[in-house]
Amino acid sequence: MRALTVQPGIADSARLDEVPEPEACDRTLLVRALALGICATDRDIVSARSGSAPPGEQRLILGHESLGVVEEAPPGCGFAPGDHVVGIVRRPDPVPCPACAAGEWDMCHNGRYTERGIKERHGYGAELFRLEPAFAVKVDRDLGLLAVLLEPASIVAKAWDHAERIARRARAAAPHRLLVTGAGPVGLLAALIGRQRGLDVHIFDRAEKGLKVDQVRGLGATYHRGRIADVLEDLRPDILLECTGAVPVIRDCLAHVGRNGIIGLAGLSPAAAEAPLDIGRFNRTMVLENQVVFGAVNANRAHFEAAAGALAAADRDWLAGLVSRRVPLARWTEALENRPDDVKVVIDFTLRDAAPD
Ligand code: BGC
Numbered sequence: 001m002r003a004l005t006v007q008p009g010i011a012d013s014a015r016l017d018e019v020p021e022p023e024a025c026d027r028t029l030l031v032r033a034l035a036l037g038i039c040a041t042d043r044d045i046v047s048a049r050s051g052s053a054p055p056g057e058q059r060l061i062l063g064h065e066s067l068g069v070v071e072e073a074p075p076g077c078g079f080a081p082g083d084h085v086v087g088i089v090r091r092p093d094p095v096p097c098p099a100c101a102a103g104e105w106d107m108c109h110n111g112r113y114t115e116r117g118i119k120e121r122h123g124y125g126a127e128l129f130r131l132e133p134a135f136a137v138k139v140d141r142d143l144g145l146l147a148v149l150l151e152p153a154s155i156v157a158k159a160w161d162h163a164e165r166i167a168r169r170a171r172a173a174a175p176h177r178l179l180v181t182g183a184g185p186v187g188l189l190a191a192l193i194g195r196q197r198g199l200d201v202h203i204f205d206r207a208e209k210g211l212k213v214d215q216v217r218g219l220g221a222t223y224h225r226g227r228i229a230d231v232l233e234d235l236r237p238d239i240l241l242e243c244t245g246a247v248p249v250i251r252d253c254l255a256h257v258g259r260n261g262i263i264g265l266a267g268l269s270p271a272a273a274e275a276p277l278d279i280g281r282f283n284r285t286m287v288l289e290n291q292v293v294f295g296a297v298n299a300n301r302a303h304f305e306a307a308a309g310a311l312a313a314a315d316r317d318w319l320a321g322l323v324s325r326r327v328p329l330a331r332w333t334e335a336l337e338n339r340p341d342d343v344k345v346v347i348d349f350t351l352r353d354a355a356p357d
Helices: 040-046 141-167 185-196 211-218 228-235 247-256 279-288 301-313 316-322 329-336
Strands: 002-006 015-018 029-038 065-072 084-087 114-116 128-131 136-139 177-181 200-204 222-224 239-242 262-265 292-295 323-327 344-348
Touching (some): 015 329, 029 084, 040 329, 141 344, 177 185, 185 239, 185 301, 185 316, 200 228, 228 247, 239 247, 247 262
Parallel strands (some): 177 200, 177 239, 200 222, 239 262
Antiparallel strands (some): 002 015, 029 065, 029 344
């Protein structure tokens, strides 16, 4: 079978390989891939900025944003052939630490967790893969290919979970206004959940026009560009979800969020990117204005399930607008390209290899 593999640590070593089919196993699901979402983490691994192969192996099967159809399921496991499933990314550390032992592997204490397609475990970028029922999430077949958005949606479901728990520190004032920085897939899915909560939603990005701007409007949210500091001074959001990872944007978010502001950092910056920040001033406003900054990575089963609810409740046409390109597996190199109007690019295993977008 074909699989998209990479040698972590070696830039541009990705290739479409012929690899053995998964071995027989009577405890796991055998899943045929339908779609694989591509994100910045995959591009980072291909550029040797992150990623590690399973112990004792040189190459890693890439891919962590999965969607597949069950071909074989152990009896009584809760899944049946024909079910559409998405694989959870992280596996608990082997100790396990108290968080992993409680199913909160996204909060692993010792960093010895593994992640499919990222850290020491083969990913989902293969025509067939095996999945433990405990790490499979059943999705509505009616969502079709759009269920591939579940993994990125799980990431924002976690950020929302944490932001809302922090917001409960103030009994009198529920959050009313949300600002999301970055109108990529993560930002737009974060905004979707904000709209579903009934918030006044604003999204900041640098695009002048195009798909991202249309998606913001399609959500009934307000689009902003220009200087983030001005936007913040004007809006004073209760919750700010930062989804760009862009260092100057983050610096301005930290400096201008405003009283009682909660900032969730969900985008990853390049390492060693500097922007000057007056720590004294930062500390004074954090303390005097009850501000909170938190980071959120990965997602546990509860977040995947919350995300499944958010996708099921979303307008299908709007969700479809997030998938800006579908590429057959044979043309995987195009899937890794970052084109100007891309939102989410997906490798569609059901497309004939020669088919156009
Ligand atoms: C994935 C997360 C993962 C993180 C760090 C992200 O792209 O969505 O599941 O924890 O990368 O490896």
